[in-house]
Every structure is written in structure tokens, then in C-alpha cells.
Amino acid sequence: MEPPSAHFGEDGARLTYGTYLRLSELLDQQRLETDAHDELLFITIHQVYELWFKQLLHEVEAARDAMFDDRLWWARHLLKRVHEIERILIEQVGVLETMTPQDFLQFRAQLAPASGFQSVQFRELEFISGAKDEAFVQRFRGLTEDERSRLRRRLDEPTLWDAFLAVLRTHDLPAGSDDEVGASLRMAAHDRAEFGDVWELAEALLTHDEMAAGWRARHVTMVERMIGTKTGTGGSSGATYLRSRLDLRYYPSLWELRSWL
Ligand code: HEM
């Protein structure tokens, strides 16, 4: 008798690696606008980002829902995964930086008026994390109806921070006003025997915030390296606009807490 592994992966023949992962569709989606050698890298990197954004939305949504249900261990488990993905998103900027500015200029003009500014999933992530800003939905040109309704839904639904406030209340920590939230956070910080899970969750949210800030900083230095002070293909002032976004924090109360411990 043959060992069971002899035909491993061939028996049954219903799914294969390629059909399961839809590789013929996936690998057919890199359509270049020019003959420039580096344009494939540019498209690949962005598509990889969008795939990870999709995964992040999946995890962040579930983490938010878990907090509302007081399943804190599950929320933390998912947020740890979120952090690892975010670490990769920051790291992979280095791959794109192997492209020189002069090689980027071979195809940059063809990209306008497209820009990362139009990434719907990126904005969804900001909204669900806590930084809702309706102006982005209004300013968006060229959104499909589906994209517009996805963004509107994100503006209407609760954020990670809303879910965290619900956790505080569930654990009898008042969360009505900013002062109450501040006092509750200090209480959780100083009584970890009682509130260890709540504290760890606050730390996981802070790491998520720190990672997002880290990506913005990494992105803008890459932008300065690539295009200096040129205006963006999306019509903004470029690096100046991006620098104005560097102070954005999802959870200012968690940062302020540090000053009052
Ligand atoms: C050569 C590389 C890149 C350059 C020169 C660049 C440049 C820019 C510029 C100038 C803007 C401001 C909007 C505009 O007027 O165009 C912008 C925004 C943005 N870019 Fe990039 N980018 C690059 C790569 C990437 C990559 C790989 C991503 C990953 C998805 C990305 C995501 C974004 C996002 C999400 C925004 C909006 C940021 C916000 O509104 O806070 N960019 N980029």
C-alpha cells in the first residue's frame, strides 16, 4: 500500500492552490499605464496595501464588536494581529524606496489625478479607528456609489473608541465626560489587579494609534525623498499637506493619561 501522502494535493482534484487563491484573476490585475520598468513595483505595492487594508478592516471590526460584548481577550488577540500587519505596512515602504525619484518620474505624470488620497479603505480604517471626518467624503471626487455608501456607513457606525468606552462602563468605570474617562483610565492604570484586562486593551489601542502615526511619518519622508516639495498628483500641496496630518491621534485621552500618572 502506498503511503497516504503519495498523492497529497492531487486526490479529489476539486480545489488546487491556484483555483482556491484565484491566482489567474489576481495575477491578471497588474495593468501598467506605461513601459516604465518600476511601474509594476508601484502597482504591486499598492495592491498589497489594499489587501492588508481589507484584512485590517476585518480584524478591527471584529475587535470593536468583541469589546461591545465584553470579550476582551478576543479583542486583544485581534489587535495584536492588527499591530503585526501595521508593522509590515510601515516596513514595506522601504521596498518602494528602492525606486529612484528619476525612475518614478518616468510614469508619475500618467498617474494624475489619481492619488493615495482616494484610497477608500484607508479612510474607512481612519473612521472606524476613531478619526471620523465627513469632509473627506465630500471632498472625494470619482467615488462609486458603493464606495460612498461604505464611507457613510463607517461615519454612522461605532468606532473602536466608542467600544472602549462601553468596556469602561461595563467594568463600572464611569465614561460620561472627558474628566470621567481620564479618572477611569488612571484607576485602571493603578489597579491592574482589578482592571488588568481593561488596561491591556487600552495599551493595545495605543499601539494601534502609534502604528498609524508611524505609517504617516514613514510615508511623508518617502514622499519628500521621491518628489521633494512638488504638489501631489491628487492636487494637494504634497508633503506640506501630509505633514499637517502628522499630529493626528485616534485616542488623545490615552496619550494625555501619561502626563497624569
Ligand atoms: C512614490 C511613492 C509615493 C508618493 C510620491 C506618494 C505621494 C503622496 C502625496 C503627494 C499625497 C498627498 C495627496 C496628493 O495630492 O497626491 C499622498 C497621499 C496618500 N498616499 Fe501616497 N505616495 C506614495 C506611495 C504611497 C503608498 C505605497 C501608499 C499605500 C497605500 C500611499 C497611500 C497614501 C494615502 C492613504 C494618502 C492619503 C493620506 C491622507 O490623506 O492622510 N502612498 N501620497
Ligand SMILES: N[C@@H](CC(=O)c1ccccc1NC=O)C(=O)O
Ligand atoms: N500622489 C503621488 C502619486 C502616488 O503616489 C499615487 C498615485 C496613484 C495611486 C496611488 C498613489 N500613491 C500614493 O499617493 C504623487 O504626487 O507623486
